[in-house]
Amino acid sequence: MELSYSPQEEEFRARLREWLAKVLPTLPPKPSPGDWPARRAYDLGWQRMLYDAGYADVHWDASPTTRLIFLEETERAGAPYVGANFVGLLHAGPTIAAEGTPAQRARWLPPVLRGEEVWCQGFSEPGAGSDLAALRTRAWRDGDDYVVTGSKIWTSHAEVADWCELLVRTDPQAPRHRGITWLALPMDADGVTVRPLGTLAGSAEFAEVFLDEVRVPAANRVGAENDGWRVTMVTLSFERGTAFVGEVVACRRVLTELASAARENGRWDDPVLRRRLGRLEAEFRALWRLTQWNVSEAEASGGVPGVGGSVFKLRYSHARQDLYDTAADVLGPAALDLDQSWVLDRLSSLSYTIAAGTSQIQRNIVAERILGLPKGR
Amino acid sequence: MRFQLSDDQRALKAGVRELLDGRFGRVALRAAVDAPGRLDRELWRALGDAGFFALRLPEADGGVGLGLPEAVLVFEEAGRALLPGPLVATHLAAGSVPGAATGETVVTAVDGELVEWLDAADVVSGDASDAVPLRSVDPLTPLHRIPAACAAAAPGRRRRETRPAARAGTGAAGPDGCLAGLLTAAEQLGTAVRVQELAVQHARTREQFGQPIGAFQAVKHLCADLLVRAETARVAVYAAAVTGDAADIAAARLLADEAAVRGARDCLQVHGGMGFTWEADVHLHLKRAWVRARRAGGSTESEELLAGRLVV
Ligand SMILES: Cc1cc2nc3c(=O)[nH]c(=O)nc-3n(C[C@H](O)[C@H](O)[C@H](O)COP(=O)(O)OP(=O)(O)OC[C@H]3O[C@@H](n4cnc5c(N)ncnc54)[C@H](O)[C@@H]3O)c2cc1C
Numbered sequence: 001m002e003l004s005y006s007p008q009e010e011e012f013r014a015r016l017r018e019w020l021a022k023v024l025p026t027l028p029p030k031p032s033p034g035d036w037p038a039r040r041a042y043d044l045g046w047q048r049m050l051y052d053a054g055y056a057d058v059h060w061d062a063s064p065t066t067r068l069i070f071l072e073e074t075e076r077a078g079a080p081y082v083g084a085n086f087v088g089l090l091h092a093g094p095t096i097a098a099e100g101t102p103a104q105r106a107r108w109l110p111p112v113l114r115g116e117e118v119w120c121q122g123f124s125e126p127g128a129g130s131d132l133a134a135l136r137t138r139a140w141r142d143g144d145d146y147v148v149t150g151s152k153i154w155t156s157h158a159e160v161a162d163w164c165e166l167l168v169r170t171d172p173q174a175p176r177h178r179g180i181t182w183l184a185l186p187m188d189a190d191g192v193t194v195r196p197l198g199t200l201a202g203s204a205e206f207a208e209v210f211l212d213e214v215r216v217p218a219a220n221r222v223g224a225e226n227d228g229w230r231v232t233m234v235t236l237s238f239e240r241g242t243a244f245v246g247e248v249v250a251c252r253r254v255l256t257e258l259a260s261a262a263r264e265n266g267r268w269d270d271p272v273l274r275r276r277l278g279r280l281e282a283e284f285r286a287l288w289r290l291t292q293w294n295v296s297e298a299e300a301s302g303g304v305p306g307v308g309g310s311v312f313k314l315r316y317s318h319a320r321q322d323l324y325d326t327a328a329d330v331l332g333p334a335a336l337d338l339d340q341s342w343v344l345d346r347l348s349s350l351s352y353t354i355a356a357g358t359s360q361i362q363r364n365i366v367a368e369r370i371l372g373l374p375k376g377r
Numbered sequence: 378m379r380f381q382l383s384d385d386q387r388a389l390k391a392g393v394r395e396l397l398d399g400r401f402g403r404v405a406l407r408a409a410v411d412a413p414g415r416l417d418r419e420l421w422r423a424l425g426d427a428g429f430f431a432l433r434l435p436e437a438d439g440g441v442g443l444g445l446p447e448a449v450l451v452f453e454e455a456g457r458a459l460l461p462g463p464l465v466a467t468h469l470a471a472g473s474v475p476g477a478a479t480g481e482t483v484v485t486a487v488d489g490e491l492v493e494w495l496d497a498a499d500v501v502s503g504d505a506s507d508a509v510p511l512r513s514v515d516p517l518t519p520l521h522r523i524p525a526a527c528a529a530a531a532p533g534r535r536r537r538e539t540r541p542a543a544r545a546g547t548g549a550a551g552p553d554g555c556l557a558g559l560l561t562a563a564e565q566l567g568t569a570v571r572v573q574e575l576a577v578q579h580a581r582t583r584e585q586f587g588q589p590i591g592a593f594q595a596v597k598h599l600c601a602d603l604l605v606r607a608e609t610a611r612v613a614v615y616a617a618a619v620t621g622d623a624a625d626i627a628a629a630r631l632l633a634d635e636a637a638v639r640g641a642r643d644c645l646q647v648h649g650g651m652g653f654t655w656e657a658d659v660h661l662h663l664k665r666a667w668v669r670a671r672r673a674g675g676s677t678e679s680e681e682l683l684a685g686r687l688v689v
Contacts, residue, residue, distance in 0.1 A: 001380075003380045292378055360594075373591035374581075
């Protein structure tokens with residue numbers, strides 16, 4: 001049994017650490033969560049620094065291990081998160097890299113890497129959430145354009161995005177999965193209306209996007225017409241077990257912070273709380289090992305993502321919610337004070353069992369694809 | 378990043394499974410259930426011949442010269458097969474108690490207030506002089522209890538010689554206690570994996586309302602959770618075997634205990650009335666998982682150890 005990094009991997013880690021120690025102190029202060037233009041500028045500025053230092057494409061070209069080390073070290077050092085670059089770097093970008101034409105790659109990829117353009121993801125619709133293939137936003141071909149009408153919902157970062165990876169229905173007659181097409185929609189096109197939706201945390205992280213006869217050049221289609229479902233599956237499988245690396249590292253830090261807070265306010269003397277923290281420590285240690293195991297498997301299989309991602313996501317989303325419920329126990333009455341950062345984190349952790357595939361859907365996937373149980377209706 | 382089994386380790390695991398299938402298959406398992414308290418000495422020696430106990434002893438001392446990762450794989454298979462006997466104590470005694478390594482001598486250890494297999498063992502590590510038999514919930518693990526406080530008043534208590542050779546270091550707190558915890562976690566992992574398989578097999582074949590029950594989401598989701606718990610426990614146990622770190626071992630213990638105990642219960646649920654019978658093996662896994670979960674301080678000790686790590 002091996003659990004180790006190669007000398008080259010360790011060397012990458014050391015170089016990255018050194019660079020982070022040098023540049024992080026030069027960063028401007030973090031903008032407030034409600035100030036979207038400032039957040040956009042901050043996230044893009046960080047991406048530009050990564051670009052200049054040669055780390056911009058770590059999510060695309062690097063091995064799963066390099067990505068693991070990158071995410072682990074940046075989180076440890078307290079570097080900014082991908083933030084507004086999330087879709088560009090982790091969804092749309094990799095899709096275009098894999099499925100786009102040379103011209104499309106040349107148009108869209110460099111601005112993402114250089115921190116110049118923000119993407120959002122227009123998949124979900126009011127009538128198509130877990131059942132994504134039920135999406136109904138229509139697109140008709142008209143000359144060199146598609147004309148798109150419909151609406152999207154829960155679109156994160158829509159307010160500050162330049163582009164949207166959009167799934168539309170181009171053949172309503174075809175079987176559901178065969179009539180879908182992937183388009184790059186410029187968010188400033190005529191007929192696009194963005195209406196921010198408040199979250200339960202009081203922020204405006206996502207939005208509704210209304211599309212009213214929006215003209216999108218056919219040249220913006222990635223993959224063949226009606227082949228969008230396959231293109232989408234490529235996108236969804238890109239994260240290869242590394243999607244939550246930074247977060248697991250962050251959760252482990254929060255856990256130690258909770259322990260010191262509990263020591264300070266005396267709650268540490270409660271053995272029930274102490275043992276709960278101990279159990280969470282076991283949980284996050286194991287989740288870290290699961291990450292390493294999944295990355296090692298991805299590495300061995302030449303980067304082909306395994307099913308381990310669903311196992312991880314299921315366990316992790318619930319562990320994260322437990323973590324912040326325990327934080328509430330540590331805080332006591334302060335758990336009701338929105339000025340405590342853990343309280344906001346507790347609120348946002350509520351989305352973890354819903355976003356990117358609910359826990360129920362993940363269990364269906366585990367049971368049907370890994371365990372081979374019959375598909376239900 | 379490499380975190381995986383080597384080809385040799387895979388082969389070892391497969392070899393042990395084959396050996397146990399042959400020597401301790403379903404028929405032998407049920408025979409053992411019907412003759413509680415009897416340890417099959419021949420099987421024990423066969424385990425010794427296969428290197429089960431001498432696995433980690435240096436080759437110069439007649440051992441196999443392997444490490445903790447290999448031991449963990451072997452104990453996972455033992456757990457899966459519900460192999461009876463004080464396996465952990467004898468394995469840990471190999472090298473210090475004569476005959477343990479070869480399977481000639483059966484060694485058990487006092488663990489807190491409990492001792493497994495006291496009557497069958499040749500050597501007891503720790504003081505079992507006040508031990509009183511109890512009617513063990515697990516038909517495959519005879520148990521004695523050492524009443525801590527009221528030992529003197531206990532009726533029917535019995536004296537027993539403790540052999541000095543075996544006294545050293547099998548307490549829960551010492552390094553051996555830590556290893557005992559890891560090997561126990563490995564056995565729990567074996568149970569967790571096995572009950573997941575049993576549940577899925579049953580869910581695929583048992584039909585109700587005109588379809589396999591595994592097509593019902595309520596059942597499907599029980600099965601998915603069984604897998605998630607088993608696989609999370611697996612990486613925790615394997616990683617702890619590589620690092621040997623006390624906190625990693627405590628974490629492995631907690632996850633494996635949970636995966637085994639909750640897994641066995643969910644497996645029982647999936648089996649319906651069949652799960653409640655003596656005939657089905659599910660209860661044997663649950664009961665054994667309960668016994669193992671009590672070892673070495675149980676979850677309290679592990680949780681406290683990990684909590685302690687958060688503040689250093
Ligand atoms: C914070 C956040 C950010 C998001 N960002 C984006 C984004 O940027 N772009 C985007 O396209 N989408 C985004 N989403 C949408 C997200 O992908 C969907 O919310 C999610 O897939 C669930 O769909 P739904 O909300 O329609 O719920 P529904 O599908 O209506 O589900 C409601 C309930 O029914 C259950 N359910 C549904 N189907 C089944 C089934 N077959 N078996 C068992 N139970 C079932 C679900 O588990 C859930 O409990 C975001 C969501 C959140 C919360």
